[in-house]
Amino acid sequence: MNIENTKAQMRKGVLEFCILSILSDGDAYPTEIIERMKVAKLVVVEGTLYPLLTRLKNLGLLSYRWEESTSGPPRKYYRLTELGIQFLKELEQTWDELVTSVNQATEKKKTNGAMSAGAASEPDN
Amino acid sequence: MNKTVTINISGVIFHIEEDAFDKLSKYLGTIKSYFKDSDGRDEIMGDIEARIAELLKEKVSDHKQVVLMTDVDHVISVMGKPEDYASETETAQEKKETKEEENAEPGSKKRRRVFRDPDDKVLGGVCSGISNYFDIDPLWLRLSLIIFTLLGGAGIIIYIILWIVIPKAKTTAEKLEMKGEKVNVNSIKKSVEEEMEHFKKKGKDFEQEAKNVASPENRQKIRSGTDKFLDFLASVGTSFIKVFAKIFAVVIIIVGVSLSIALLTSVFGVSNFGWSNANEWMSVFFEDNSQFDLAIIALLLIVGIPFMMLVYGGFRMLLGIQVKNRMIQVISSSLWFIGLILGLYITVDVVTEFTEEGSTREVITLSTKSDTLYLRGTEVPEEVFEDTRLRRHIHRSSNNSNWQFVNMDEKTLRFGYPDISLERSQNDSFHVEIIRYSYGTDKKTALNLARSIRYPQPVITDSIVEFTGVAEFDVTQKWRGQDVKIIIRVPKGRSVFLSKSLKPYLYDVDNVHDVYDGDMLNRAWIMTDEGLNCGTCEGLDLNSKEVHIDQDEIHIRDEDKEIHIEKKDSPSAPSGNKPSVEMNDLNDQEFSLGLPLLRSLIKG
Numbered sequence A: 001m002n003i004e005n006t007k008a009q010m011r012k013g014v015l016e017f018c019i020l021s022i023l024s025d026g027d028a029y030p031t032e033i034i035e036r037m038k039v040a041k042l043v044v045v046e047g048t049l050y051p052l053l054t055r056l057k058n059l060g061l062l063s064y065r066w067e068e069s070t071s072g073p074p075r076k077y078y079r080l081t082e083l084g085i086q087f088l089k090e091l092e093q094t095w096d097e098l099v100t101s102v103n104q105a106t107e108k109k110k111t112n113g114a115m116s117a118g119a120a121s122e123p124d125n
Numbered sequence B: 001m002n003k004t005v006t007i008n009i010s011g012v013i014f015h016i017e018e019d020a021f022d023k024l025s026k027y028l029g030t031i032k033s034y035f036k037d038s039d040g041r042d043e044i045m046g047d048i049e050a051r052i053a054e055l056l057k058e059k060v061s062d063h064k065q066v067v068l069m070t071d072v073d074h075v076i077s078v079m080g081k082p083e084d085y086a087s088e089t090e091t092a093q094e095k096k097e098t099k100e101e102e103n104a105e106p107g108s109k110k111r112r113r114v115f116r117d118p119d120d121k122v123l124g125g126v127c128s129g130i131s132n133y134f135d136i137d138p139l140w141l142r143l144s145l146i147i148f149t150l151l152g153g154a155g156i157i158i159y160i161i162l163w164i165v166i167p168k169a170k171t172t173a174e175k176l177e178m179k180g181e182k183v184n185v186n187s188i189k190k191s192v193e194e195e196m197e198h199f200k201k202k203g204k205d206f207e208q209e210a211k212n213v214a215s216p217e218n219r220q221k222i223r224s225g226t227d228k229f230l231d232f233l234a235s236v237g238t239s240f241i242k243v244f245a246k247i248f249a250v251v252i253i254i255v256g257v258s259l260s261i262a263l264l265t266s267v268f269g270v271s272n273f274g275w276s277n278a279n280e281w282m283s284v285f286f287e288d289n290s291q292f293d294l295a296i297i298a299l300l301l302i303v304g305i306p307f308m309m310l311v312y313g314g315f316r317m318l319l320g321i322q323v324k325n326r327m328i329q330v331i332s333s334s335l336w337f338i339g340l341i342l343g344l345y346i347t348v349d350v351v352t353e354f355t356e357e358g359s360t361r362e363v364i365t366l367s368t369k370s371d372t373l374y375l376r377g378t379e380v381p382e383e384v385f386e387d388t389r390l391r392r393h394i395h396r397s398s399n400n401s402n403w404q405f406v407n408m409d410e411k412t413l414r415f416g417y418p419d420i421s422l423e424r425s426q427n428d429s430f431h432v433e434i435i436r437y438s439y440g441t442d443k444k445t446a447l448n449l450a451r452s453i454r455y456p457q458p459v460i461t462d463s464i465v466e467f468t469g470v471a472e473f474d475v476t477q478k479w480r481g482q483d484v485k486i487i488i489r490v491p492k493g494r495s496v497f498l499s500k501s502l503k504p505y506l507y508d509v510d511n512v513h514d515v516y517d518g519d520m521l522n523r524a525w526i527m528t529d530e531g532l533n534c535g536t537c538e539g540l541d542l543n544s545k546e547v548h549i550d551q552d553e554i555h556i557r558d559e560d561k562e563i564h565i566e567k568k569d570s571p572s573a574p575s576g577n578k579p580s581v582e583m584n585d586l587n588d589q590e591f592s593l594g595l596p597l598l599r600s601l602i603k604g
Helices: A003-024 A030-039 A049-058 A082-111 A115-124 B018-034 B041-059 B069-079 B082-104 B126-134 B138-152 B154-165 B172-178 B185-214 B219-268 B278-283 B289-319 B326-352 B389-394 B443-451 B500-505 B595-603
Strands: A062-067 A075-080 B004-009 B012-017 B356-365 B372-377 B404-408 B412-416 B419-424 B431-440 B459-461 B464-467 B470-474 B483-490 B495-498 B523-527 B532-534 B546-549 B553-557 B561-566 B580-585
Touching: A003 A030, A003 A049, A003 A075, A003 A082, A030 A049, A030 A075, A030 B041, A049 A062, A049 B041, A075 A082, A075 B041, B004 B018, B004 B041, B012 B018, B012 B041, B018 B041, B018 B069, B018 B082, B041 B069, B126 B138, B126 B154, B126 B172, B138 B154, B154 B219, B154 B289, B219 B289, B289 B326, B356 B443, B372 B483, B372 B500, B419 B500, B419 B523, B431 B443, B483 B495
Parallel strands: B372 B464, B372 B495, B419 B483
Antiparallel strands: A062 A075, B004 B012, B356 B431, B404 B412, B412 B470, B431 B483, B459 B464, B495 B523, B523 B532, B546 B553, B553 B561, B561 B580
16 A cells, blocks of 8 residues: 555546546547546546446446547447446535535644544543 | 558558557557456457557548657557556456455345354354354254264264364454344345346346447457357356355265264164174174274274265355365374374284185095985075175175175174085095185184184985085184185096085086086086086086187087188198188088178188
């Protein structure tokens, strides 16, 4: 367990959430997904996206269809499945909760470290 | 001027400079190795190649037809360096592992497993553990275990094996698993349904893929289609194997337990089935009690340990216990080797008891002037035999004789039916020879043992000789292959009549016609130069064939036909270079044989 790995894992969980969110706006092929993620500075290189998509597809969250392309081989257009939509809803909820609690937790630490002693004694009651 | 290579990426053709090609193929190879363990590797690689094709296509035009090194560098910068994949796949693998764990235990509640319950135990907590698993009161299990123990000792073995096999619930998690989701018809149904659902899904996936493949599109899809199909086959196969393994495990346990019970009951003679008190019989065989005890221990170890391991392995398979118990492996295999060494030692010890043979010969000359000697034998009534078939078989076939165990008490062992054979007398009188023999560690012991066999002389009244069927020796002398043989010497020209009662005494008696012993009964046989000839031959099937085969010839002859085949260069053949085939019909009747076949055989 090193710091790089932790970062990668954190990013990964968020990445899956982002992919699902992007696809909820409509079907897309990997390059489109990557463009939007690059804008959001979430992904630096494209290659790492493919394994993610494949896994989400194998989990049944995504499905795909083939579409001819003028500039090269046919493209895979991904779309959310019913399960994917449901999954995304849950993720959105969890994300909101997570953001709130992470913000609370980190802010508490920053602002009043003295309070933590009092907070720690509370569960004893 | 640079050399270019033509490559096909995802169905698109590119001309690429050689050094750029090297770099690209190296890059793809590295990425591929990172995905070695992830599932869907081929699919991921296909997607990546497709994207690379797209990126390269943007870089070439009518003016610039060749892919250059800079283009490959561009592709790598967009797609990511191999290191970027490394961190990706590491976490992908972790994901995969957790996914598998989830699959193994679906549902919110953990599936129930068997543990020994340390909180409610009498001995090892086996009964309470099993009753936790099946939701029954441990009292009933304990009662039935006691009953099984009283009935034949099987209960103890089963308990000990289960004690060894079933792990103890140590952690809280294990204790929870011990009382986890109920195992009943519903939960079994549920798990079967889950399996079925899984199958259906796999099947559908495969159907979908097959449809895609059917449409003429590019090859990645075909590849992933076959992947899916293989996946499907694999999951069906695994389930079959799992079910089969459980059934197999139950069979193994049943076989192992019954073999162990059979072994114990035969050794300790606690049961009344079939052949009991083997140890009583064995005590006549072994030198002393300690040798006998060692032999029993050796037998228990050599045979018993594999049986035990069978049961142990069966339970492990059935309960799905993965943890290896090295202690048990080491202990059982070393015990087995100790048994083997002990067994070898005793075998050598016992074999030396049979190394030397000794015999005594008692000759009785008969004074009768009658031409025919009548031979009779008393038959040992069936009820005198101890009803143990196994014993009677023990040495029946070993010595090419009529040896049969009759019965045994504390002092005497009785055995039956001396062999009677008929030979030519050297003078004009009938003689009866009684030969007693035995084996022993040395000549002297063997001779002493032979001498002490008690077998009464036959009762002779004029021309009638009647033999006794049973001989005996003292149990203290041990069984060392003691046997009695009788030779009747018949002068040439005189005959013997074999009465029906002699049946169990005869074993392969030589005669001119090669008639079986059974057919020799109730007839008179005359001693001739060639051997015994039937005096009253009616009803005997004498159509015996004479067959003679050696290096140079084959000669087959029966009553009225004769076939004679001689080798090519046999000195006695009429023409030196041809094999001769000669067939004679001795009765001048029509006689045919597959002659062409025979000729072709000889020519070949």
